[in-house]
Amino acid sequence: xxxxxxxxxxxxxxxxxxxxxxxxxxxxxxxxxxxxxxxxxxxxxxxxxxxxxxxxxxxxxxxxxxxxxxxxxxxxxxxxxxxxxxxxxxxxxxx
Numbered sequence: 001x002x003x004x005x006x007x008x009x010x011x012x013x014x015x016x017x018x019x020x021x022x023x024x025x026x027x028x029x030x031x032x033x034x035x036x037x038x039x040x041x042x043x044x045x046x047x048x049x050x051x052x053x054x055x056x057x058x059x060x061x062x063x064x065x066x067x068x069x070x071x072x073x074x075x076x077x078x079x080x081x082x083x084x085x086x087x088x089x090x091x092x093x094x095x
Contacts, residue, residue, distance in 0.1 A: 045053040068074035
């Protein structure tokens, strides 16, 4: 344990961590808590009923997909499919 403490003190890691703003640590903590809550919720829904979990995932993917089509902010790997589907659906007016 003393070796680890000596190694971190020598490299200045603790000094650099002290320079990180407090609001960043709060955001990271809230993000981790949200991730843990989502994982626990998904595991609970999967135990309760696979149909409910599948339906909620379908709804979430539908919202993401329509957002990509409307806003055209899809990732690069999805561009060919989104470009094809966007021909049939309305999109945001471009200037």
